[in-house]
Amino acid sequence: MQPLWKLAAAALIASLILATGNALAGVAGVCNFDGNLSTTYGPGGMYYMDEDDAAHDPPGIPTGDSNYRTGTPPGGHTATRTQTSFGSDALGGYMTFPKATDTWTGYYVDHSYARSNPPTTGGLNRYTMMMDLRVPSSSFTSDSYMSLWQTNASNSNPGDLFVRLNTSNSGAIGISTIGYSAAGVIQPDTWHRAAWVYDETG
Amino acid sequence: MASIYVDGTLVHQSDGSFTGDGRFRPYHTALPSASTVINPMQGFYLATGNVLVENSSGDLGSFLFVDRPMTQLEIQQAGAPSADGLLDATSHDAPHAGAVNALSPTHYYRLNESSFDTGSPTVVDVGMSPVTSQHEGNFPPAVAGSNGVWMSGFEKGNLALSHNDAGAVDLGSGGNFAAEQMTFSIWFKVKQPTYGVGGLYADRIFLNNDSSHQLGLYAWTEQTTGDDIGLVVSTDTDGAHSARLSSSVVNLHDGGWHHAVVLRHGDGTVLDGNSNPRADVSLIGDGVDYSSDLIQSGSSWGNTGTNAHIGTRSIGSIGNFAGTTDEVAVWLGDTLTVAEAQNLYNAARTPGSLPTYSQAVLDLDPIAYYRLNEPAGLTSGETVVNWANQGTTSTNVLGDACAGANENYPESAPTSGVAGPRLEDPIGGWSVAGLEADNTAAQFTGLQTGVANSADLVNIGVQPALMNSEDLTYSLLFNTSDANQYMRMLVTDPGATDPFCLIMDQGHLVLVLNGTDTTALDTDETFNDAQWHHVVAIREGDLASDMRLFVDGESIALTARGGGWTAASSARIGARDTGATGFRGLIDEVAIWNRALSNAEAQGLFLTLAVPEPTSVILLAFGGVLILPLLARRRRK
Numbered sequence: 001m002q003p004l005w006k007l008a009a010a011a012l013i014a015s016l017i018l019a020t021g022n023a024l025a026g027v028a029g030v031c032n033f034d035g036n037l038s039t040t041y042g043p044g045g046m047y048y049m050d051e052d053d054a055a056h057d058p059p060g061i062p063t064g065d066s067n068y069r070t071g072t073p074p075g076g077h078t079a080t081r082t083q084t085s086f087g088s089d090a091l092g093g094y095m096t097f098p099k100a101t102d103t104w105t106g107y108y109v110d111h112s113y114a115r116s117n118p119p120t121t122g123g124l125n126r127y128t129m130m131m132d133l134r135v136p137s138s139s140f141t142s143d144s145y146m147s148l149w150q151t152n153a154s155n156s157n158p159g160d161l162f163v164r165l166n167t168s169n170s171g172a173i174g175i176s177t178i179g180y181s182a183a184g185v186i187q188p189d190t191w192h193r194a195a196w197v198y199d200e201t202g
Numbered sequence: 203m204a205s206i207y208v209d210g211t212l213v214h215q216s217d218g219s220f221t222g223d224g225r226f227r228p229y230h231t232a233l234p235s236a237s238t239v240i241n242p243m244q245g246f247y248l249a250t251g252n253v254l255v256e257n258s259s260g261d262l263g264s265f266l267f268v269d270r271p272m273t274q275l276e277i278q279q280a281g282a283p284s285a286d287g288l289l290d291a292t293s294h295d296a297p298h299a300g301a302v303n304a305l306s307p308t309h310y311y312r313l314n315e316s317s318f319d320t321g322s323p324t325v326v327d328v329g330m331s332p333v334t335s336q337h338e339g340n341f342p343p344a345v346a347g348s349n350g351v352w353m354s355g356f357e358k359g360n361l362a363l364s365h366n367d368a369g370a371v372d373l374g375s376g377g378n379f380a381a382e383q384m385t386f387s388i389w390f391k392v393k394q395p396t397y398g399v400g401g402l403y404a405d406r407i408f409l410n411n412d413s414s415h416q417l418g419l420y421a422w423t424e425q426t427t428g429d430d431i432g433l434v435v436s437t438d439t440d441g442a443h444s445a446r447l448s449s450s451v452v453n454l455h456d457g458g459w460h461h462a463v464v465l466r467h468g469d470g471t472v473l474d475g476n477s478n479p480r481a482d483v484s485l486i487g488d489g490v491d492y493s494s495d496l497i498q499s500g501s502s503w504g505n506t507g508t509n510a511h512i513g514t515r516s517i518g519s520i521g522n523f524a525g526t527t528d529e530v531a532v533w534l535g536d537t538l539t540v541a542e543a544q545n546l547y548n549a550a551r552t553p554g555s556l557p558t559y560s561q562a563v564l565d566l567d568p569i570a571y572y573r574l575n576e577p578a579g580l581t582s583g584e585t586v587v588n589w590a591n592q593g594t595t596s597t598n599v600l601g602d603a604c605a606g607a608n609e610n611y612p613e614s615a616p617t618s619g620v621a622g623p624r625l626e627d628p629i630g631g632w633s634v635a636g637l638e639a640d641n642t643a644a645q646f647t648g649l650q651t652g653v654a655n656s657a658d659l660v661n662i663g664v665q666p667a668l669m670n671s672e673d674l675t676y677s678l679l680f681n682t683s684d685a686n687q688y689m690r691m692l693v694t695d696p697g698a699t700d701p702f703c704l705i706m707d708q709g710h711l712v713l714v715l716n717g718t719d720t721t722a723l724d725t726d727e728t729f730n731d732a733q734w735h736h737v738v739a740i741r742e743g744d745l746a747s748d749m750r751l752f753v754d755g756e757s758i759a760l761t762a763r764g765g766g767w768t769a770a771s772s773a774r775i776g777a778r779d780t781g782a783t784g785f786r787g788l789i790d791e792v793a794i795w796n797r798a799l800s801n802a803e804a805q806g807l808f809l810t811l812a813v814p815e816p817t818s819v820i821l822l823a824f825g826g827v828l829i830l831p832l833l834a835r836r837r838r839k
Contacts, residue, residue, distance in 0.1 A: 033262055033263060060788075091263055091283055092285055092287070094261045095262045095263075096260075097260060097262065098249060101627050105250065106247045124272050127269050128277075129265075129267055130264075130265070131370075133261070134260060135260045136262070139245055145256035146258040147249065147251075147257040148249065148252050153348070155251075159257075165258060174214050175302040178214070179405045181206060181208070185208045185213050189285040192209055193282050195206070195280065
């Protein structure tokens with residue numbers, strides 16, 4: 001019979017809890033930025049886009065679309081943005097995005113969804129967005145705003161959600177249309193889990 | 203309504219409407235003007251540049267997009283960033299709720315409200331198109347927040363709504379719950395003869411009350427005798443559109459939880475001219491497709507043409523449900539497949555997560571594993587889950603057990619939800635690390651003074667054939683300070699071919715075959731020291747000498763003593779019957795195998811349960827020799 005102490009050594013390395021994942025209703029896309037932009041769940045996708053690089057046209061955009069890639073974007077900025085880099089820390093993989101120096105760079109998210117009730121006209125009017133976000137202190141020093149997302153297809157306005165940086169109410173999140181949170185909600189060099197929920201029907 | 207959260211806290215909210223170009227409304231298909239820019243488009247942009255160059259550099263750790271407004275509770279539960287991705291952080295559903303959500307129900311009422319509330323909305327709809335719903339009726343006797351369905355696929359603490367013939371949920375306009383093609387699923391519990399006796403109408407478990415596309419599920423009792431008639435499904439107000447699943451086919455009114463999924467395929471009659479089921483309705487009960495067993499209901503079933511309800515047709519007048527409901531989901535314009543309906547039931551019987559010890563038990567393929575972690579409030583006659591039969595189609599497992607002897611002896615149910623063995627509990631020089639931090643057990647009180655038939659027990663069943671084996675193994679955890687004689691911990695039916703009993707007698711553990719060889723064996727040492735102990739009792743043959751015992755991972759010497767022990771009238775945990783000889787103490791994690799575990803398996807079980815306490819861990823780190831004295835003090839054989 002095996003002495004208990006020999007068997008105990010093996011027991012010390014046993015994991016304590018076995019867990020299984022479960023579904024979350026309505027997930028259209030998840031990206032964990034583990035070295036790439038692949039979505040790990042749901043039908044949606046995420047893509048890097050760059051107005052000066054045909055290889056990074058978002059899907060569904062005709063190559064050479066004059067209004068998208070080679071034309072004069074609203075704002076007229078022409079410099080090429082350095083592409084995304086990836087890293088990891090105790091919280092797992094993450095993506096670093098540099099400051100855009102022209103308009104048509106960023107990340108296109110295809111929100112294709114399956115079984116829910118898509119709107120027949122106009123825009124998607126019920127949804128939840130959530131992201132783990134870290135704003136470096138250098139951004140708080142050098143820039144006025146961080147643009148988090150944009151729903152305007154022509155990118156002809158500043159965006160839909162911002163973090164206020166080197167300006168009044170630093171660290172507030174929101175947009176003038178709906179107002180901002182209190183200052184200091186977003187702290188420099190700190191991971192935050194930001195979520196915004198929109199329900200035009202309720 | 204736009205709401206912004208940071209680290210689970212609501213930091214800003216606006217109830218304005220934003221219908222302009224962009225501004226929180228990502229375009230779905232065509233843009234207002236195809237020539238504007240991108241066409242077609244089904245997306246939006248993150249961290250993009252913009253006309254004012256108002257952007258900056260930063261890091262994104264995870265991104266999640268959900269095409270519905272998540273509830274404030276869901277956002278709060280997601281909390282702050284962690285090593286878990288956002289999907290894990292936001293997926294708190296146990297397997298059953300996860301399976302429902304994965305099918306994107308139009309409406310989904312978990313009925314987890316903890317109290318009756320007249321506020322609005324009071325009953326939460328977490329479906330894709332939520333509507334305002336509220337309690338109605340008299341609370342009490344109706345109870346919001348009663349114990350919900352308890353199977354391995356539900357979260358501990360799941361709640362339900364006990365209608366008790368007095369309360370219901372008003373779901374609002376029936377039109378929001380009606381379509382020619384639709385499905386609803388519901389868990390319900392009814393106990394004869396407490397509902398419907400003498401009443402003129404069947405109890406409405408669910409009814410959409412819609413005049414165009416009626417759909418409802420009713421529990422029907424004979425008006426004067428209280429005899430159970432069965433379940434009725436109606437798709438219209440006349441008998442041609444109403445079908446019944448007779449209780450002679452399956453008894454779903456036995457006091458336990460049952461699952462029904464009703465599929466409405468069309469507006470036609472549900473039976474043909476020969477009373478054969480047509481394709482316009484399907485009924486799946488507890489994962490079994492009973493559609494071909496449906497017969498003419500023999501009555502017509504009205505509706506009010508107004509609001510849909512859970513638990514009534516019209517509160518205070520017609521069809522109040524006397525039972526309990528839980529987890530009501532509705533799909534409009536979509537009939538689930540039979541396989542999808544069955545999967546909902548299977549998910550309810552699929553463990554979402556298991557602690558190390560429980561997984562180790564199941565890995566050894568027991569025929570029964572009663573974790574005894576039922577929520578507080580278990581009453582006699584209710585189900586005690588056999589985790590060995592969850593998530594499997596194996597026939598080499600016992601069914602679920604029953605708390606108490608039966609409904610006739612209400613005092614005989616053990617007390618559930620009591621603190622069980624946990625990390626802080628020592629077992630010799632070991633700590634219980636293989637069970638949940640909030641693990642619970644069952645408390646058995648034995649025969650209470652002046653209360654007949656009050657000895658607590660869990661009834662496994664009369665002579666389970668799977669336990670008629672020369673080779674049997676029991677394992678369990680117990681904790682007692684009681685010094686009474688003849689306390690039964692786990693016993694078989696005397697009618698069994700090969701009985702096997704684990705008994706505590708004045709603190710000594712006793713093993714009894716009570717068959718060909720009636721010699722009993724007991725331990726020299728006592729174990730009624732008010733500490734948790736892990737015991738594995740094994741019989742591997744017909745003779746007393748074929749029995750082995752392990753306590754806390756150690757083989758224990760046994761001494762012969764007198765036989766003649768009376769067993770039980772069925773296989774039971776905690777008592778022989780409702781009279782004397784009931785165990786007084788705590789029991790947890792009872793497992794049964796119809797084979798003899800090897801010594802290594804018996805020891806291995808303990809090692810998945812417990813780890814050496816910190817001082818022992820240090821000794822192990824310096825070499826096994828140093829720990830031998832620690833273990834030697836418990837070596838007895």
